[in-house]
Amino acid sequence: MQKRVYFIMSKPERQTLLIVESLPPSRAEGLADLLEKVARTGWMDAYTARQRLVGRGPSLFAQGERRELVPMAVLLEDHKLRCWLIDPVTPLFAPARLRSLRITEDAIDFTTGSGPLRLERGMPVVAVLADTSGRAAEKNLKHLMAQRLYQGAGAADALADTALQRAILRAEPVLDLYLLAAEGGIQGAIRILPGGFDPAGLGARATLSGAGNLEQILDLTRSHAGSCTLSLDFGLANLPGCRLKNAEDGPRWQQDNLESLTRYGWLLVALAAGQTVTAAADATGFLAGELAPELTEIVREEATTQTGGSAAPETATQPGSLPPPPTAGREREVRHWLGLVFGATAGLGASLAAGGHQLLGGVITFGMRTGLLPASLAVACLWSGFYFLRLKRRIENTPTSKTRSLAMGLVEVQGRAVRKYALVAPMTQMPCVYYRLRKYRRDRNNRWVLSSASDSGHVPFYLEDDTGRVKVDPRRATVNTRTRQEGHGGQFNMLFGRSGGGDEKWIEDLVPEGTSLYVLGEATEFGLRRPALRTRLVTALQELKRDPDALSRYDTNGDGRICEQEWAYARADLEERLLHASLKAEAASATPEDRVIIRRPRQRSLPFVIAQSSSETHLTRRYGLYCLPLFLTALLAAVWTFMVVGGRTG
């Protein structure tokens, strides 16, 4: 049999991948130091870095030019994390389906759809046991969440390998075997599906279960191979092009999952063939001379910062080093309780209405009979119509300001949303400047009832235009978002794209970072304003007069008194010093974006609108469209009222 070896093909012109072996959640605590360094260097914010470092299996940490990734890789290695720098891998072929097999003392002979393949004793093998349905991955996540809930974040850990293997075999397992040649490269690849091959070759090992036979082949491979690298992390590992799909992703989802599995297998082979960064550095001496100074610089910078104690989140100034979002204050707690009370009242009202309760029925009948109900409806619609009309005109009448020259008061600004804090949406984990999450639960009548609501109104963000940026405090704003995600069940269902179909549903509205934003609110300056230079000069001169020692320094002729000329000199000298101090303080003071903030106007009649839009036109059009039906309803309700009243009076 002629032996053919396929070598890993990569395209050097494409971006390099930095892949890291992720840590289980229980070991994430030890990452604080690394995350701080990553954030400080400006590569990415700490939250994103944590997401990429914690989990199961290999994880794509960063992608880019090799020279930019090497310092990152060295830093990861320095923190005892295994990582690889590889070029993107293009699979040359998919593993061939196994039809039958024959086991001998020295080898296992596989007969595949593409021809025979031989696994000789001592041959290196990369094996991937995967569940293409996503059920095992979901189970793993459920397990993780349950542990987190009952034993705390520190104890949370993924399923042990044996348990995960069992979960995969109980779902829809596929076993891919990559037979590696001694000189590197792939000699052949086999895809084994339960029930897809003749188990007779297993002899006494054969079982009645397809998954059991698969497990037997896996055991045999382990015993025959010289080194067998088994991966159970397909669907859990964060690698490019290896995402699990489900039926909602289209009719080809199963085919897509098998293709993803092939990509995953080839990536693992590339990782197995490639050396880790430190090993490569030791072998070639490449990193030792060229990159050690960069790392030293990072570490030195870190040491310098740490001497000043733990840095407050606000002091982080490097681009990308976003501090964690602030926690919600007392106001939010109050709002939360008010919301609950309001929700309970509304729920009670709805239940009474649905149940045909006598009291509510009586109130409605009375309102209809007297005409109070349609009259209230008419007034409410008229008032709402005028509210939207006023808002529409206010938006149209307010010219757009530039952030550089914002005047205090009601302002309209347009630009790009930029995060001030490392805020991510709780369900979709998308970096965003604002999110609103509502969770619903199905009640006894099979209707969705709001069970909880939360938002990131307490987290400020920046709005950036051509001239600069300004801080926006979205507390109590009317936020119009255009990005909505819906899902059933918990976060794990969302992560694996499953419909869940349970009794829980969530809706997440968010304003993703980088989108166009329109803001209408009140600009205010905050922080203490220093007194004018003239006032400070007067104070300094008064202090000078009270201090004879300081005054004597200006007595140039030594006659014991300050003449007019000497006083003028003292004054000029003090003025110059104050000017220098003032300019130095101005240069060191907070950046302009942190001096002005746009927030809810103190005058309650003024609007505070944040809309995900590049222009105000769609907003005004929307408010215009709200007005028309409201006015029409008001008219009809008024007619209805008078018909009721007229009918009664006869």
Next chain:
Amino acid sequence: MSALIFLVILLTILVGTLGYIMVIYNGLVTLKNDIDKAWSNIDVLLKQRFDELPKLIKVCEGYMQHEQKTLEAVVKARSMVNEARGDREKLQAQNALTDTLRSLFMVVERYPDLKADSVFRNLGQRISDLEDQIADRREFYNDAVNIYNIRIEQFPDLVVARFFNFSGRELWRIDPAHRQDVAVGFSHI
């Protein structure tokens, strides 16, 4: 009964129309006051620039012993701003001050020591930032005037504007001298 319904519809439409007129009227009043505010906000920045000038002149004096004329021109323009009465006069004084400042910064090029002075650099940057902000606010003022002028000429605001004697406002006009082309000559090179 049908007459009553007709009356109710009429009454509701009347209430709606009155409400609409009220919204238009209030909107126009807000716009008119916003224009005044936008104008005053330019003044705020002009005042800031005015206050920064003594500091700038003080720093320059130490280096520019031979440029007394230029410095005096700035001081004179500044005092003109202080003494100006009426919008037109104020505008002219501010324009004159801008011109003298421009001359001052051109002359500074001849004094590398002064250019290297950190205080001068900070002050120069601050005044330059203020100039940019003033330009932005003038643009903003023009936007506000433009919206107002369009409103009072468009139906149905036109009716309310005519009834309540809302008159148009003038846009910011620059000094005609600034419209002239810059004379560029390379004869001295």
